[in-house]
Amino acid sequence: MILTNKTHITLLVLYGMIGFLAIWGLASHSEVASGLPLAFWMVLGTVGAAGAMLEILLHIRTREALNQMKKQIQKMSEIAEVGLVMVEEQWPVEGLAGMLNEYLTLIRKKMNDLSRERKELNLLVQVADAEKHNTEAIVASSSDAVIVIDAFGELTLANRLAQELFGFKLPDSKNRPIEQIISESRLQAMLDTAQWKYREPVTFEYELKARTYVVTISPVYIQSDELWALTMILHDVTQERQLAQLKNDFVNHVSHELRTPLSSIKAYIELLVDGDIKTAEGRTDFYKIIQSEADRLDRFIENMLNLNRIESGLMSVEFAKLNLKDELRQAAALVEYLAREKSIILENNSFAEEISIHADRDLLRQVVLNLLSNAIKYTNPGGKVRLDAGVSEDRESYWISVEDTGIGIAADERDKIFEKFYRSSGGRSLSGGTGLGLALVKKVVEQIHGGTIEVQSDSGRGSKFILHLLVKPAESSSRSEIEQEAIAL
Amino acid sequence: MSENNTIVIADDEAHILRVLELKLSSAGFTCVKAGNGLQAWDQIVRTRPALVISDYQMPEMTGLELAEKMYQENELRGTPIILLTARGFSLTPDDLAQTNIQYRVSKPFSPRELLALVQEILMGAVK
Numbered sequence: 001m002i003l004t005n006k007t008h009i010t011l012l013v014l015y016g017m018i019g020f021l022a023i024w025g026l027a028s029h030s031e032v033a034s035g036l037p038l039a040f041w042m043v044l045g046t047v048g049a050a051g052a053m054l055e056i057l058l059h060i061r062t063r064e065a066l067n068q069m070k071k072q073i074q075k076m077s078e079i080a081e082v083g084l085v086m087v088e089e090q091w092p093v094e095g096l097a098g099m100l101n102e103y104l105t106l107i108r109k110k111m112n113d114l115s116r117e118r119k120e121l122n123l124l125v126q127v128a129d130a131e132k133h134n135t136e137a138i139v140a141s142s143s144d145a146v147i148v149i150d151a152f153g154e155l156t157l158a159n160r161l162a163q164e165l166f167g168f169k170l171p172d173s174k175n176r177p178i179e180q181i182i183s184e185s186r187l188q189a190m191l192d193t194a195q196w197k198y199r200e201p202v203t204f205e206y207e208l209k210a211r212t213y214v215v216t217i218s219p220v221y222i223q224s225d226e227l228w229a230l231t232m233i234l235h236d237v238t239q240e241r242q243l244a245q246l247k248n249d250f251v252n253h254v255s256h257e258l259r260t261p262l263s264s265i266k267a268y269i270e271l272l273v274d275g276d277i278k279t280a281e282g283r284t285d286f287y288k289i290i291q292s293e294a295d296r297l298d299r300f301i302e303n304m305l306n307l308n309r310i311e312s313g314l315m316s317v318e319f320a321k322l323n324l325k326d327e328l329r330q331a332a333a334l335v336e337y338l339a340r341e342k343s344i345i346l347e348n349n350s351f352a353e354e355i356s357i358h359a360d361r362d363l364l365r366q367v368v369l370n371l372l373s374n375a376i377k378y379t380n381p382g383g384k385v386r387l388d389a390g391v392s393e394d395r396e397s398y399w400i401s402v403e404d405t406g407i408g409i410a411a412d413e414r415d416k417i418f419e420k421f422y423r424s425s426g427g428r429s430l431s432g433g434t435g436l437g438l439a440l441v442k443k444v445v446e447q448i449h450g451g452t453i454e455v456q457s458d459s460g461r462g463s464k465f466i467l468h469l470l471v472k473p474a475e476s477s478s479r480s481e482i483e484q485e486a487i488a489l
Numbered sequence: 490m491s492e493n494n495t496i497v498i499a500d501d502e503a504h505i506l507r508v509l510e511l512k513l514s515s516a517g518f519t520c521v522k523a524g525n526g527l528q529a530w531d532q533i534v535r536t537r538p539a540l541v542i543s544d545y546q547m548p549e550m551t552g553l554e555l556a557e558k559m560y561q562e563n564e565l566r567g568t569p570i571i572l573l574t575a576r577g578f579s580l581t582p583d584d585l586a587q588t589n590i591q592y593r594v595s596k597p598f599s600p601r602e603l604l605a606l607v608q609e610i611l612m613g614a615v616k
Binding site: 252255256259260262263264265266267268270271274276277289293 | 502504505507508511512515546575596597598599600601
């Protein structure tokens, strides 16, 4: 029970008046003899005094209790915590403390709820922030150019590749309309269309700055129907396309080189089977052509396989001590019939001197065979092909040369003839060539044996290929170069 | 058969030229050989053949370029051409639009079937 100060004062005045009346009654009892007994005035005085004392006591206790409550609430306020109010003697403020505590309990519950919700929200913000950083990191590290545009068509995010590709800086361009950033009208049109037309990602090819890109524009929808953003990813497929083209070219070249001798073989056999060749001499001639074309096929396949082995680092090279004179004689013997067919004089001047060398026998023979068969093919009937060899004075290096009186090689084509499948304007690498012969010569001489190739030629005035080689090549270094090249490939 | 029985055969493979010459000559045709596109053009201009058989892949000038060059000349525009190509090699109708390439024969080819085709084209021309 809590009384207001005004009530306390009123009660005190009332008790004071009762006391005053009692004192007045006692003082005038004998004279007035009003008929009221003395005891009445004494009881009245006692009631007035007791009431006043009780009221004072009540007032003091109430103030004390309220002060306690006030201090506790101030304390709660200071530490921003809500607890219960505790008073030692509750009777003057019992109802108030109970109600206050009920209210404080409710506040504390609300505060706890709010605190928990705040923690959850903080956690969500942290998760969203982490996801945003993750997304930015993924976008930044992507090997594709990535651009993110919001639903208003303004730039939100772009990685370094996209900035370089379209020539802008993200900090300057963020939140700017995308048409101010990307000047490519077709890309703009696709982005515009994607905004209102497509619900699924749309993919198309796009040529930009001499490169080919596969562009994917994906609309990002939230809450089912609301367009939130558009992502545009530009994947550079230039190299893939070039590789596919190279592969296609390679297959076409190989197919052409296989098919050409095969065409001859098939046609000649058909003529023989049909009995079109009436004389035994003519038939023998045809058999020789078939044999020569079959050899050509074999040589092409051998060249291709060896080139592939060298380039992939899988070539098994076996250096052995060889007699150069014997090796060259055997190689020359293998192509003698080709020269004879075209009435070409094949001179072998390499017999003059015994030269002992270290080389891979099979590869060296293939090199000489390729040079000789090329020389014969590009020399007109009646011409001359000359094989020669010699050793340096210190006997540390030697040379092999193949010279012809054929169609020659133009100056600007002398390096290109060593490329695979290179077709010169004069037709070298066609007309019976395998298109791989000189490529293999270069690999075997330079990479396997550490030598060099010199070409002397004028268009229409013959050619001379000179190989410069070490008698004892550094076997290990040449191998490691091949392996490095294989890794690079 | 038409009075003009000259056929220009163009291929950078000497063996193929020899087979074609042998097969066509045995059937009564006069063959003029060319080892590349430019030589073929010279021979076509010189001999005005009834038919041209040309490889596609030749030095100096491809078979297609040769056919296009012929098409630009009024007097050569009507000369039929058989183009020898690698199997799987594709030419679009646009590629052939400015040529009189009537047939394409894939390598390896049968000289017997090629002769039959030549006879069919030239007999058809007579009719």
